[in-house]
Amino acid sequence: FNEADEAFLESLTMEPENSWLHFNRGLYLLAQGQRQAAGKCFSLAHNLTRPPLSPRKRLQAAAFIRQLNTSH
Secondary structure: OHHHHHHHHHHHHHOOOOHHHHHHHHHHHHHOOOHHHHHHHHHHHHHOOOOOOOHHHHHHHHHHHHHHHHOO
16 A cells, blocks of 8 residues: 555656546545545546546546545
8 A cells, every 4th residue: 555655646746637646546545445535536536637537437436426425
């Protein structure tokens, strides 16, 4: 996990507006049980456009956001 954390931090430094990076980081955080942090990543992924998520991934991000918001 330490390597993955470092890779995400390095990538965020280089490409903070990358929606795909935030989407994948959200999946990573969700797998670790960090639901609130994952929700923030999915929200960013859904809203950022450099590059935009594919329509399917945008729908998945929106579904994750709804699910995380309703399961407090």
